Each structure stands twice: as structure tokens, then as C-alpha cells.
Amino acid sequence: MPGPHHISRRDFVKLTTVAVGAAIGAVIGVPSVAFLISPALRAGSKDAWAPIGNLEDIPVGEPFAFSFTRTQVNGWERTATNFGGFVLRKSEDPADILILSSRCTHLACQVSWQAESRVYVCPCHDAAFDVEGNVLDGPPPRPLDVYDEFQVDEGGNLLIHVKEG
Amino acid sequence: MWKKLYAWLDERLGLNDLYKATLDRPEPKGNWWNTLGSASLFLFLLQGATGIFLAVYYTPSPDHAYDSIQYIMTGVQFGWLIRGIHHWGASLMVMVVFIHMLRVFITASYKYPRELTWLVGIGLLLATLGMGFTGYLLPWNQKSFWATTVGTQIAGSVPFIGEFILKALRGGTDLSALTLQRFFAAHIWMLPAVLAGLVGVHLFLIIKHGESQFPARED
Numbered sequence: 001m002p003g004p005h006h007i008s009r010r011d012f013v014k015l016t017t018v019a020v021g022a023a024i025g026a027v028i029g030v031p032s033v034a035f036l037i038s039p040a041l042r043a044g045s046k047d048a049w050a051p052i053g054n055l056e057d058i059p060v061g062e063p064f065a066f067s068f069t070r071t072q073v074n075g076w077e078r079t080a081t082n083f084g085g086f087v088l089r090k091s092e093d094p095a096d097i098l099i100l101s102s103r104c105t106h107l108a109c110q111v112s113w114q115a116e117s118r119v120y121v122c123p124c125h126d127a128a129f130d131v132e133g134n135v136l137d138g139p140p141p142r143p144l145d146v147y148d149e150f151q152v153d154e155g156g157n158l159l160i161h162v163k164e165g
Numbered sequence: 166m167w168k169k170l171y172a173w174l175d176e177r178l179g180l181n182d183l184y185k186a187t188l189d190r191p192e193p194k195g196n197w198w199n200t201l202g203s204a205s206l207f208l209f210l211l212q213g214a215t216g217i218f219l220a221v222y223y224t225p226s227p228d229h230a231y232d233s234i235q236y237i238m239t240g241v242q243f244g245w246l247i248r249g250i251h252h253w254g255a256s257l258m259v260m261v262v263f264i265h266m267l268r269v270f271i272t273a274s275y276k277y278p279r280e281l282t283w284l285v286g287i288g289l290l291l292a293t294l295g296m297g298f299t300g301y302l303l304p305w306n307q308k309s310f311w312a313t314t315v316g317t318q319i320a321g322s323v324p325f326i327g328e329f330i331l332k333a334l335r336g337g338t339d340l341s342a343l344t345l346q347r348f349f350a351a352h353i354w355m356l357p358a359v360l361a362g363l364v365g366v367h368l369f370l371i372i373k374h375g376e377s378q379f380p381a382r383e384d
Contacts, residue, residue: 031243035218038242075222075240076232 225349
């Protein structure tokens with residue numbers, strides 16, 4: 001006598017088949033898809049805050065050279081990129097800081113600070129930049145790049161925001 | 166609507182005949198030993214599927230082969246599972262194929278009219294062993310390096326042409342990047358192509374002749 005929750009044998013078999021099939025499909029499908037898209041799910045962004053020195057060690061009015069290396073790991077491949085630049089404290093105010101990249105805007109050679117003539121000089125094509133990074137002489141198409149995002153933490157450490165490799 | 170679509174397809178593809186020939190064909194009364202052929206086929210497909218997935222991350226170069234497998238095992242989600250299935254599936258396939266051959270031999274199923282099925286089966290066994298041999302080198306660890314060194318040396322002990330065989334297998338006198346690359350090519354292209362072709366012929370012959378009757382006491 002069929003009750004209120006009656007289900008025919010045929011429907012029961014159908015339902016069970018679909019349920020078991022779906023379970024098997026999920027057990028095979030989920031690992032397969034996860035395997036393929038795994039690198040895309042990895043939390044990893046290129047930008048980071050890099051510490052470049054303590055304000056106590058950086059003199060006011062004179063460019064202070066810094067450099068650091070960032071390592072990117074993609075699967076089994078490791079890439080190291082060097083970064084360098086100069087910090088210029090214009091006054092005692094911890095916000096009154098100009099941070100320049102030492103990468104020449106012409107062909108990416110490293111510029112160096114000449115204290116006597118007060119210019120940045122690029123060794124590759126004799127380009128010269130003033131203390132603010134503006135082009136004075138030579139082939140560079142634009143002023144030195146500026147790290148305009150920086151912060152000073154409680155300990156007085158200066159950190160800059162790097163967005164690449 | 167679906168019935169009409171099915172009828173349309175059946176008329177052009179012969180789906181009903183296909184179904185009858187593969188899944189609804191008459192079978193002699195058998196036992197579990199008769200399922201080993203299907204098990205081999207299933208393992209072949211499983212190895213193919215997991216192998217294709219592994220190829221997404223594996224790099225056949227001496228500089229990166231080991232690291233890429235470490236990455237599959239620790240860096241990729243379910244990488245350990247896919248590689249584990251491929252690893253154990255390989256050993257299982259060799260075993261199942263071999264026991265399948267023993268079953269055919271013991272039940273005398275290789276006799277007329279199935280001699281060709283047996284001969285093609287020998288090809289399948291050799292190709293399966295070839296898959297095992299070439300796949301063993303790919304992790305590029307100490308065990309696989311020295312196993313392949315010894316394996317190719319054994320092949321090199323053939324009189325007169327041994328040195329040529331050894332050089333052909335290794336792609337030179339030493340086990341090198343060339344060896345890894347050619348074993349990889351053999352493992353994912355040549356041997357699978359041979360296996361797929363022979364499996365096709367093997368299945369065709371089985372469907373054509375049907376399975377052999379189990380020998381009775383008076384046979």
C-alpha cells in the first residue's frame with residue numbers, strides 16, 4: 001500500500017544512480033580541476049613594502065644610496081632582481097623625503113651620486129641628473145623615476161612600495 | 166525529441182550495432198580472471214589521463230625535471246594524488262597485463278582463430294614494459310638515473326651491435342639531457358601511439374571472434 005512518501009523501485013534506482021554518479025564525478029572532477037588551476041589560486045602579488053634604511057642613519061640634505069634584491073619564485077624557477085636608489089631627506093620632517101630610483105631612464109644603467117659636482121651621473125652615456133632627478137645633460141628621455149609611495153614605521157624604518165618583480 | 170535525435174544519430178552512426186557489438190555481445194560463462202583485459206584497458210586510459218595532467222607541470226630537462234616533480238608533489242593541489250595514481254598505476258598495469266597473458270595462456274585462448282590477438286598482445290606487453298622503462302627515468306633522481314644507466318648497459322651487451330643500441334637508446338655515449346628528452350618523447354608520444362594502435366586492433370579482434378569458451382574437462 002503506497003504511503004505518502006512512496007517512491008517506486010524504478011525511481012529509487014534512478015535517483016541512486018544519479019547520486020552515486022554525481023559523487024564519483026565530484027571525486028574525480030574536483031582534484032582534476034584543482035590540479036590545473038592551482039597556480040592561479042596561489043595568493044601572490046608582485047607588490048611589497050621593502051625596508052631601505054632607518055631615518056637615524058640617513059643624513060639630511062645629502063642623497064643616501066640604498067639597494068635590495070627581490071626574489072620571485074614561479075614554480076621551480078627563481079628570479080632575483082636588484083633594485084637601487086637614493087633617499088634625499090630635504091628637512092628633519094619625516095615626510096619631506098624624495099626617493100629616486102638609480103636606474104637611468106635612458107638604458108637602465110645605474111647612476112651614481114657625485115658629491116663634489118652635486119649631480120647624478122650615468123656611466124654609460126655621460127648623462128647627468130640634478131639632485132631632484134631632472135635631466136641636465138645627455139640622452140635620457142625623462143627625469144629619474146620617483147618612489148612616491150613610502151612610509152616610516154614606529155621604529156623609524158623607511159619603507160618603499162615596490163610594484164614589480 | 167530526444168528519441169528523434171537518437172534515431173537520427175543511430176541511422177548515421179549505427180549506435181545500436183555498436184552497443185550490441187561492444188556491451189551486449191554474447192559471452193561464454195567466465196569468471197573474474199576474464200576481466201583482466203578490461204582492467205588493462207582501464208589502467209591504460211587512467212595512465213593516459215593522469216599522464217596528460219602531469220605533462221602540465223613536468224619539464225624534461227636535467228636542470229628542471231627533479232624540481233618540477235618536487236613542485237608537483239608539494240606545490241600543486243592534488244599533485245601528490247595525480248602523480249601517485251600514475252606511479253602506482255604503472256606498476257599495477259604491468260602486473261595486470263602480465264596476469265592477463267598468463268590467464269590467456271592457461272585457458273589456451275590463444276589458439277585458432279585467435280592467434281593474431283595473442284601476437285598483438287605480445288606487442289602490447291612489450292610496449293607496456295617500454296612505458297615502464299622510459300617513465301622510470303623521468304623523475305631524474307639517483308634511482309632513475311642509475312637504473313637507466315644499468316638498463317641501457319644491458320641493452321648494450323648485445324654482441325656486435327650492442328654499442329650501437331646503447332648509443333641509440335642514450336642519444337650518445339653518456340646518459341645526458343638527450344637521453345632524458347628522447348625517453349620523454351618515447352614515453353608520451355611514440356609508445357602511447359603504438360599502444361593505442363595495438364589496443365584498437367586487439368579490441369577489434371576480440372569483438373570479431375568473441376571470447377573463447379573456457380576449456381572443459383574433456384578438452
